Structure formats: C-alpha cells, structure tokens
Amino acid sequence: MEKLMPESRRMIENFEVIEHVDERQIAALRAHVDVEVPLALHWTWEYGSEVEELRQLYERGKRSQWNAETDLDWSILFPREEWFLPRQGASLLAGVLDSMGADDATCREAAWDEFAHTMSQLLHGEQAALQLCGQLTNACPTMDQKWYAGSQVIDEVRHVEVMSKFLARKMGVLYPVSPTIKILLDKLLAAPTWKLKTLGMQCLFEGIAVGIFDIIKTMTTNPLLKEMLRRVELDEARHAAFGILTMRRLVEDATPEEMAAFEEFAFEILEALNANQQLDMLHDLGPKYGLDPEACVRVVHSLPNWVDLNAEVYMHTVIPNLVRLGLVTERTEERYRKLGIMADVRTPPRSSLPLSA
Numbered sequence: 001m002e003k004l005m006p007e008s009r010r011m012i013e014n015f016e017v018i019e020h021v022d023e024r025q026i027a028a029l030r031a032h033v034d035v036e037v038p039l040a041l042h043w044t045w046e047y048g049s050e051v052e053e054l055r056q057l058y059e060r061g062k063r064s065q066w067n068a069e070t071d072l073d074w075s076i077l078f079p080r081e082e083w084f085l086p087r088q089g090a091s092l093l094a095g096v097l098d099s100m101g102a103d104d105a106t107c108r109e110a111a112w113d114e115f116a117h118t119m120s121q122l123l124h125g126e127q128a129a130l131q132l133c134g135q136l137t138n139a140c141p142t143m144d145q146k147w148y149a150g151s152q153v154i155d156e157v158r159h160v161e162v163m164s165k166f167l168a169r170k171m172g173v174l175y176p177v178s179p180t181i182k183i184l185l186d187k188l189l190a191a192p193t194w195k196l197k198t199l200g201m202q203c204l205f206e207g208i209a210v211g212i213f214d215i216i217k218t219m220t221t222n223p224l225l226k227e228m229l230r231r232v233e234l235d236e237a238r239h240a241a242f243g244i245l246t247m248r249r250l251v252e253d254a255t256p257e258e259m260a261a262f263e264e265f266a267f268e269i270l271e272a273l274n275a276n277q278q279l280d281m282l283h284d285l286g287p288k289y290g291l292d293p294e295a296c297v298r299v300v301h302s303l304p305n306w307v308d309l310n311a312e313v314y315m316h317t318v319i320p321n322l323v324r325l326g327l328v329t330e331r332t333e334e335r336y337r338k339l340g341i342m343a344d345v346r347t348p349p350r351s352s353l354p355l356s357a
Ligand SMILES: [Fe+2]
Pocket: 126, 129, 155, 156, 159, 236
C-alpha cells in the first residue's frame, strides 16, 4: 500500500520523515479552500431512540453546555515574559536551544512561539471537526447519531470561538495551517463513507486532541488557559466517546475485509502525522532562532527516551482505543512500535474517558 504524501518523504538517518519545503506548493495547499467532498445524505423515519447509550451521551451534552464569552475570566493576563509551561520538556524549540546554551529569555520566547503555533493548528483542527460533524449529521443512518452529531456541531463552534479568541486576545498571532495537517484534514473530510469519517475524525483526531489538551492543561500554570482547556477537554471526551460507541458497533458487524480497511486507514493517517516530526513547525519557526529543522529532529531522535516522549500523545487515548476496538493487530502493531507511536509504558490517563456512557 502506498503511503500518504510520497513526494514529500525523505530519510533522516533511519527515520522516514514528511517534510514540506516548497513555498509555492505550501501556498497552493492553503489556498485550496473549496474542497470537493462526497456526501451521501440519509433520511430516516425512525424518531425513537435505537441506541440508548448514544441518547444518554446526547443528554449529557445538553447539560454540559457552556458559554465561551461569559464562562471564562478573560481579564486574566497571559504574559509573554512569564513561563506558563514547565521550563523543561514542554517545548521542542526551548529544549534544543537550552541544550545549546541559549539564555532563559530566548528559550521562553521560543516556547511561547511554539505554543502559538500548536494552538493555531489545534484551532484549524477544530474548524475541520465542525465541518465534519455537519457532514455526519447528514450522512449517519440513525436518528440518535444525527441528534448527537448535530449537538456536537455547537460544541465545535464553541471550540473554534474560544480558541480563536484566545489567540487573538492573548497571543496576538495566528499561524496558517501546516501543510501536513491540511492534507490529513482534507483526507478525513473527503473520506468516502460516514464510517471512515467517524473513525478518522471522532476516533483519531479527537483522540489526539484530547491527549494534547490534557497534557497542556496539566502542565500549564496560567489559570485562563487551564480553565479553557479543562472545559474544551470535557466536550472532547464526549466526542471521543461517540466515536468509540459508534465504532464499537461498526466493528461488531464488520467483515474481515472491512476490519482490515479500518485498520489500514487508521495506520495510514497516524503514520503520516507522526512522520512530520514537527518539521512543519520547525520550518516556520526554526530560522527565527537560527535552528536547522533537520538538526533539531536529529537532536530529539538521539534522546534515550525518544520513544516514550514521542508516544505520549498517541498512548494517551488514540492507541488504547484502537486496541480495544481490535484495530491494532499483529498486522500493524510492529509497525506502530517501530515508528515510536506505540510504547509499552502507557502514560496513565490524566482524565478518565467515558468509554461507556
Ligand atoms: Fe473540538
């Protein structure tokens, strides 16, 4: 099977990375805003509940609504000249600069820039989740799924709202979408069936978002950021639960061929995401700090605990959920391990995800 983005692949030592360096191609990707997506709209005349646990999740969503404008204390400052994440271990750029003897102010500035870049990508991802939930509302076959997906639309609107306001009001910067992220989000949005859309967005990307939000929320000392992420994460845990509940039924009924297709699809997406190794971010920010992207990747890969560091986000939610669904088998497990996506030491979950409603 051919991997995604073959033309952007190359080796750094014995690790195959995806790197986008052609500025014209990157600009063209970002300018591609009208995406053709296949969408099969499905009517249903059954208005009663067929899947009790989905209906409960929908009820819980209604009870858990919040207002991004009034439920957060926007008067809290987010000062650029203070560390809001731990000095060590929270920023790739700051870590590399520190190891080169850079002063504290430079490391702090780099960590701030990198965080703004990460938040920008998460915001673009939230927009994709919003678009995809709209699709699911049309395409899902049962009324319970339509109700749930429809209710998730307003959650995702709120996430786009709160994160764009945080970036505009507190950071004053918004980075454009990274090429690898744009290609993967387009692939999810253009997936041919509601089943693959659910797997791709609800299980893979929602699961990764939950991992990142949880890790940042746990580490940050800024009360506004902490509270914003706490609220977003509660919503995202419901979304991930919808993905799992729905996929659990799908895999029960799936043929071996369908199971293999689900497993391949998940691997293909996660492999490509991991292959970027933050090179898109390093491409944007490395030059400001005199850092060569490839040299940064080499430094990180030479760390004795590279696999644990790399696997943390994946092992938080996505991989354990895929394992439970039977979508990591001996066909893919070794491949995940070789890429540093799967590791034995599972990060203890910092929040419990509702796997049954
Ligand atoms: Fe979201």
